[in-house]
Amino acid sequence: MDVTITPSSLRGSARAPPSKSYTHRAILAAGYADGALVREPLDSADPHATARAVEAFGGDVSESDDGLAVEGFAGRPDVPDDVIDCANSGTTMRLVTGTAALADGLTVLTGDDSLRSRPQGPLLDAIGGLGGRAESTRHNGQAPLVIGGPIPGGEVSIPGDVSSQYITALLMAGAVAEEGIEIELETELKSAPYVDITLELLAEFGVEAEPVGADGGEVRSAGASGFRVPGNQSYEPEGGEYRVPGDFSSISYLLAAGVLAAEEGLTVRGAKPSAQGDTAIVEIVERMGGDVEWDREEGTIEASKSDLSGVEVDVGDTPDLLPTIATLGAVANGETRITDCEHVRYKETDRVSAMADELGKMGASVTEHEDELVIHGDESELSGATVEGHDDHRIIMALSLAGLVAEGETTVRGAEHVDVSFPDFFDVLYDLGAAIEEQ
Numbered sequence: 001m002d003v004t005i006t007p008s009s010l011r012g013s014a015r016a017p018p019s020k021s022y023t024h025r026a027i028l029a030a031g032y033a034d035g036a037l038v039r040e041p042l043d044s045a046d047p048h049a050t051a052r053a054v055e056a057f058g059g060d061v062s063e064s065d066d067g068l069a070v071e072g073f074a075g076r077p078d079v080p081d082d083v084i085d086c087a088n089s090g091t092t093m094r095l096v097t098g099t100a101a102l103a104d105g106l107t108v109l110t111g112d113d114s115l116r117s118r119p120q121g122p123l124l125d126a127i128g129g130l131g132g133r134a135e136s137t138r139h140n141g142q143a144p145l146v147i148g149g150p151i152p153g154g155e156v157s158i159p160g161d162v163s164s165q166y167i168t169a170l171l172m173a174g175a176v177a178e179e180g181i182e183i184e185l186e187t188e189l190k191s192a193p194y195v196d197i198t199l200e201l202l203a204e205f206g207v208e209a210e211p212v213g214a215d216g217g218e219v220r221s222a223g224a225s226g227f228r229v230p231g232n233q234s235y236e237p238e239g240g241e242y243r244v245p246g247d248f249s250s251i252s253y254l255l256a257a258g259v260l261a262a263e264e265g266l267t268v269r270g271a272k273p274s275a276q277g278d279t280a281i282v283e284i285v286e287r288m289g290g291d292v293e294w295d296r297e298e299g300t301i302e303a304s305k306s307d308l309s310g311v312e313v314d315v316g317d318t319p320d321l322l323p324t325i326a327t328l329g330a331v332a333n334g335e336t337r338i339t340d341c342e343h344v345r346y347k348e349t350d351r352v353s354a355m356a357d358e359l360g361k362m363g364a365s366v367t368e369h370e371d372e373l374v375i376h377g378d379e380s381e382l383s384g385a386t387v388e389g390h391d392d393h394r395i396i397m398a399l400s401l402a403g404l405v406a407e408g409e410t411t412v413r414g415a416e417h418v419d420v421s422f423p424d425f426f427d428v429l430y431d432l433g434a435a436i437e438e439q
């Protein structure tokens with residue numbers, strides 16, 4: 001499906017979708033438990049892959065009026081009777097690779113073209129180091145994967161600057177392994193807030209896990225030199241249920257749409273604070289001169305069309321914000337410098353190059369370095385163009401925002417891939433007043 005967008009004036013209010021990151025973890029945590037009710041889950045393709053995996057390991061996931069009713073496998077996953085297809089979901093593949101290492105047999109994990117080109121090597125090495133079998137069928141560190149267990153747990157070292165999902169996978173599985181897992185980071189942790197999300201959710205399931213500081217003390221994930229999780233724990237959700245908060249990665253598009261195109265302002269609902277690093281989008285837009293107001297109590301964000309100025313942003317902790325910030329930078333006056341972004345190249349696509357190329361087609365002046373993306377706002381006059389979505393939901397949504405203000409028509413190709421995290425994105429934009437046509 002292609003989508004064509006022309007300059008629009010937005011108004012009204014929209015509710016943020018539930019968090020994809022929390023939904024994945026809640027479904028899997030319920031699987032590691034005897035079960036749980038996951039309230040307000042994100043109903044999109046990526047969490048569906050995690051639900052399929054939980055069922056493959058012997059659980060059951062069914063939709064109910066109140067959310068997802070999950071029957072778990074109580075920390076003892078069956079050996080799946082078929083290959084687990086993680087589709088486009090890196091979070092699913094990493095997290096359930098940890099689960100597969102607990103099963104007394106072999107699990108085969110695959111995914112779509114994009115997912116089978118993303119790095120799994122450090123997690124495979126870690127599982128091997130813990131006594132499991134962990135292989136890439138093509139011996140290139142990429143899926144399809146063959147994972148064998150059960151691992152007893154133990155001590156392992158792993159790089160922190162490829163994917164924080166490896167840490168999440170080991171912590172969630174280590175909690176129900178006999179010996180627990182002690183992780184030493186070989187390099188600085190990137191995307192650290194996602195491990196904070198994991199620690200926060202584990203605590204709500206009664207599971208103890210913690211970061212370890214360089215001095216062996218207790219620190220937040222960003223300052224950690226490692227992590228540890230004791231073994232033989234039981235996942236027990238408070239009150240037998242877990243409620244998923246709003247998704248700030250998705251909120252970033254709605255907030256940006258407001259400061260780009262909402263003369264009278266728009267309101268985003270379902271924006272309560274949580275451990276999500278992408279809550280930083282509020283402060284970043286404020287720093288750009290955006291007229292934005294976050295009522296944390298109410299969980300609402302008001303955003304109005306503003307004159308934006310360029311800004312320097314380190315996305316080491318917030319990789320998923322790069323596409324949104326790049327689009328804002330293409331409209332802002334002055335230079336926007338996005339730093340510490342090398343790991344953003346390992347997502348559904350190389351998002352640094354994709355945003356440089358596609359915004360360039362729309363008339364933006366962009367300079368790309370290995371670990372940095374610079375958008376020269378003063379030399380950027382956005383005009384409508386046909387741009388590629390790269391089968392990447394975040395590229396599609398960020399380019400659609402650019403189409404709201406670019407002179408003329410912007411057509412985003414392959415726009416259906418928003419289904420992984422924000423399936424009704426275009427309906428929401430349309431209801432806010434965007435001039436959108438689906439082809």
Ligand SMILES: O=C(O)C1=C[C@@H](OP(=O)(O)O)[C@@H](O)[C@H](O)C1
Nearest residue numbers: 021091163164165191194319320
């Ligand atoms: O743990 C998670 O839920 C996620 C972690 C991040 O990936 P990396 O840790 O690989 O950077 C992020 O890009 C992804 O969208 C979701």
Ligand SMILES: C=C(OP(=O)(O)O)C(=O)O
Nearest residue numbers: 088089090091320347348
């Ligand atoms: C990279 C993302 O997710 P995943 O790693 O689960 O594919 C994302 O949502 O931007």
